Amino acid sequence: MRFKNVFSIIGPSMVGPSSSHTAGAVRIGRVARQLLGCQPEKAQMTLFGSFAETYWGHGTDLALTAGLLNFDTDDERIPEADLEAEKAGMELEWVQGRGNGPHPNSVKITLQAGGCKAEIVAASIGGGTIAVYSLNGFDVQITGEYPTIAVTHSDSQGVLASLTSLLSSEGINIGYMDVDRKGRSGAAMTVFELDSAPARVLIEEMLRLPHILEVTMIDLTQRS
Template structure:
């Protein structure tokens, strides 16, 4: 990853000792929470590499749960996130793993509740930056730096063109796109990073496209 400025290296304003183990972990949790769309009833968090070795000493557990609660990297509530999660009715389970991972600071976050489940795999790659590499077993990548659409849909000819046509008519520029599918004409997922905020009107227009199942929105610039 090419760092854009000094703050990409030293990290954002934050609570905690490490931009990788705290600020990045908070953002991983926030991405999962935003994709899930509500407070989950249960969060099962599998930790890999240095996350697994030092998650309690470096406060990674507090940061990941703080992100699931919607806390920002500099939120003074982060040290109390485990207690806050319990009071909010969210069960949290940490599973340190010895299995190899794509990056030393990697977590798999599985959220469940309200008859739905979501799995997000991502890494904290330095300076508070993150990279998501898998959502619900689809190999899609995004960073959360820009507003992002995560669209689950059926694989069919012309569907991506329908989505991009909507973005064009709404004057939304695409900065990055990634797609994965499980089989031809089967389940698929498309990720689109855009250069401007994602409006409710845009979301509703995309949701109305035939054979689109869900539309998730990531915007880490939003507070809470």
């Protein structure tokens, strides 16, 4: 399966008590924050399955909040993430979802900061490993294990060719690519999991390509 790796066996460096409910949740929160591009002002977490049933006791709420604050999995401030969020002026809302969602340990996070919004659906699938199933309403899959670029664009001929050609010209290898579109000639999103993180100048070059609407870098490999 695509979402299995060594972390399923040994787990990440983390603040406990549970790799699924704590480390994985921190990483999900960080993906959501990076998708937004800044610290959120408002955050709504809709929890499903065991996340919804046990999040208070297992510290999932603190872990997700810590991720939104861009803390790493081993950050000693995780147990006080709710206080840190309050200091930062972040409004948090917790909602119990119906059913299990895409996985028993899953959450939908909706963020807002100023006029910017972001939404992800993700799950913690064991040993600190996560699976992200949706970014801003597009059905794509990423793991967070590799530097990832999420590109929102119009579904136009030549867009994917121009994006892959640009990455290749900079010597960056694509480990995985996924595409979702809203309809023919409508909005689309392509995600690239890369073997190495691109320079900021490459992101800027992507934004100058025809039909590109937004480019977002998600990189959990970088320490906060």
